[in-house]
Amino acid sequence: MFTGADCMWxxxxGWAIDLFIGRQTRPHGDTDVLVLRRDQHAVQEHLAxxxxxxxxxxxxxxxxxxxETLYQGVHDIWCRRRGSSSWQLQLMFDESDGEDLISRRDHRVRMPLAHARRTSPAGIPYLAPEIQLFYKASAPREKDQQDFQTALPLLAADQRAWLAQALSLVCPDHDWILPLTS
Structure with missing residues (x-):
């Protein structure tokens, strides 16, 4: 659906976590696609x-x-094909500064875009698992906890360190910090 889009996506x-793991680990209700806010009009044009x-x-x-240009407080866009009554896609806007991805939750949390974007063996770009888990950590639901537990053993030392540092910065008492640093 995004092939040929004139933007980074x-x-x-949960699909990002599954792409990192290499298999589907649980059912998913929709597909989330992260796009940089600076590319919002390109996405609108691509999905005409x-x-x-x-x-x-x-x-x-x-x-x-x-x-229409959406202001910084708007991060989620619900999408459906014209004429459909069901939601099929959720766009999520994140901030950027040059070549850095900046968390919409806390601008102190950043990562170079080159590291934030991973690619599956099938060529599908996905958000680095440590960033996705950072977003899931803000108010973890059962499925977020499951995603964390499933991904944790596969996270490399630098991914664990990044996530632990980001969580320590914004939520120093978070339950996930100890398993990440143990």
């Missing part, structure tokens, strides 16, 4: 046959009009 959410609804904080859905 990443599979995100779709309807977009911005989740304005604190969570009100409203149509995202063609050519």
């Amino acid at each position: 990443f599979i995100a959410g 046959g779709w309807e977009f609804f911005a989740a304005d904080p604190p969570g009100t859905l409203r149509p995202w009009q063609a050519g």
